[in-house]
Amino acid sequence: MSRKPRFFRLMSWGEVRRVIDSADVVLHVLDARDPVSTFSRRVAEIARQQGKPMILLLNKSDLVPREVAEAWKNRFSRDGYTCVYASATRRQGTLILRRTIKRVAPRLPVTVAVVGFPKTGKSSIINALKGRHSAPTSPYPGSPGYTRGFQFIRVDRDILLIDTPGVIPIEGDQLERVVRGTPVELLEDPIGVASMLVKRVLERNPEAIKKAYGIESKDPDEILSIIAARHGWLYKKTREPLLEEAARKVIRDFHDGLIPYFVDPGNL
Numbered sequence: 283m284s285r286k287p288r289f290f291r292l293m294s295w296g297e298v299r300r301v302i303d304s305a306d307v308v309l310h311v312l313d314a315r316d317p318v319s320t321f322s323r324r325v326a327e328i329a330r331q332q333g334k335p336m337i338l339l340l341n342k343s344d345l346v347p348r349e350v351a352e353a354w355k356n357r358f359s360r361d362g363y364t365c366v367y368a369s370a371t372r373r374q375g376t377l378i379l380r381r382t383i384k385r386v387a388p389r390l391p392v393t394v395a396v397v398g399f400p401k402t403g404k405s406s407i408i409n410a411l412k413g414r415h416s417a418p419t420s421p422y423p424g425s426p427g428y429t430r431g432f433q434f435i436r437v438d439r440d441i442l443l444i445d446t447p448g449v450i451p452i453e454g455d456q457l458e459r460v461v462r463g464t465p466v467e468l469l470e471d472p473i474g475v476a477s478m479l480v481k482r483v484l485e486r487n488p489e490a491i492k493k494a495y496g497i498e499s500k501d502p503d504e505i506l507s508i509i510a511a512r513h514g515w516l517y518k519k520t521r522e523p524l525l526e527e528a529a530r531k532v533i534r535d536f537h538d539g540l541i542p543y544f545v546d547p548g549n550l
């Protein structure tokens with residue numbers, strides 16, 4: 283069991299403005315599995331107001347088929363954005379990203395503010411560009427290693443990156459806000475959140491739960507019960523399945539990329 287975080291630090295909008303103000307370029311990191319739900323219109327708006335070029339980075343592209351990453355990239359490009367995809371953990375796409383940063387940079391050396399929802403892989407991308415682990419990373423919101431402050435990391439002679447804590451757009455997707463914006467141990471209603479997550483995942487990939495857990499059911503409560511029973515997570519007195527524990531596992535597995543799902547832009 284992980285320790286309960288005593289306090290969880292995210293970035294305020296005032297800080298987002300200031301960090302973008304102090305940078306030449308904004309690198310807005312999205313989760314390639316669901317780029318629209320992890321896109322912040324507000325970040326884009328601040329970058330535009332301040333006249334800073336913004337790059338959309340579809341990270342975790344190892345979790346989606348290549349055609350899907352390509353399709354998202356084309357779609358964002360059609361909408362006028364500069365968009366590239368990458369996988370920080372596989373260190374793929376870093377050359378293109380480096381080139382793109384230099385291409386949009388108004389001057390060299392360039393300072394780049396790396397911003398986005400929590401757990402999109404902002405620190406991991408910085409480490410991939412740098413070629414070694416310089417920025418702390420962590421699998422779940424608030425778990426040791428998440429980014430609490432601002433950190434400057436030089437990746438080469440021409441590129442200085444600013445790692446930042448995650449930010450939760452108020453206009454953003456409700457479920458992504460809760461899942462990414464709260465440490466799993468502190469969720470008030472883990473069962474409700476996990477149920478919504480399971481429903482959403484099944485809408486996008488009806489096979490996802492079967493593939494992740496070998497469970498055929500499409501009913502969130504039943505799925506959580508089976509997972510709890512399988513792990514022996516039962517209330518001592520009643521021997522009822524401890525759904526909360528199963529719910530937390532599902533949310534962690536989602537963060538760990540163990541539940542195979544993604545949004546296909548062709549289906550939107």
Ligand SMILES: Nc1nc2c(ncn2[C@@H]2O[C@H](COP(=O)(O)OP(=O)(O)OP(=O)(O)O)[C@@H](O)[C@H]2O)c(=O)[nH]1
Pocket residue numbers: 341342343344345368369370371372399400401402403404405406407418419420421422423424427428429430446447448449537538539
């Ligand atoms: N599969 C996959 N996982 C990734 C990738 N990039 C990051 N991750 C994982 O996603 C989790 C979050 O990565 P971080 O780099 O800590 O994310 P962050 O955006 O800096 O998170 P905060 O600082 O908390 O906002 C970690 O468990 C990473 O290993 C990727 O390209 N593919």
Ligand SMILES: [Mg+2]
Pocket residue numbers: 404405406418419428429445446447
């Ligand atoms: Mg980080």
